[in-house]
Amino acid sequence: MKITSIVAIYALFWVMSAFLLLPFGVRTADEVGAEKVPGQADSAPVNFRPGRLVLRATAIAALLSALYIANYLEGWVTIEDINIFGTPPGYGPEDN
Template sequence: MQITSIAAIYFLFWVMSAFVMLPFGVRTADEAGVEKVPGQAESAPVNFRPGRLALRATIIAALLTALFVANYEYAWITIADIDVLPKPPGAAAD
């Protein structure tokens, strides 16, 4: 596998994990007991920490990319393993 392919897969895993991690650890003003600013949405986070989110996404994306590349190299799970469609009539058995 080329390094550019690995970088592209890492980027996709990073974006996916960042979006999945967004709602975790967020507290609203009511939950934190802080006074709201006039015009503030009730669901607005009190202390959004993008650095912490990026760090978590980086670690998760690195682990997922490593698993993906290892599966690519060692073929633990292949397309044949996840083929759930029935074989057409008259098809040769493998």
């Protein structure tokens, strides 16, 4: 596997992890009991910490990328393992 493929896989996992982690640990002004700024949306976060989000997304993306690359190299789960519909007609070895 080329290094560019590894970087692309890591980037995809990082973005996915960051978006999945966005809603966790965020509280609104009503939940915290803080004063609202005039014009502030009711759903606006009070304690958003982008640094913590980046660190968590980086760790999760590194773990998922390592698992993906290890599976690619070792072949633990292949397409045949997850093919729940079977071989389509006309594609099996008996059809040649």
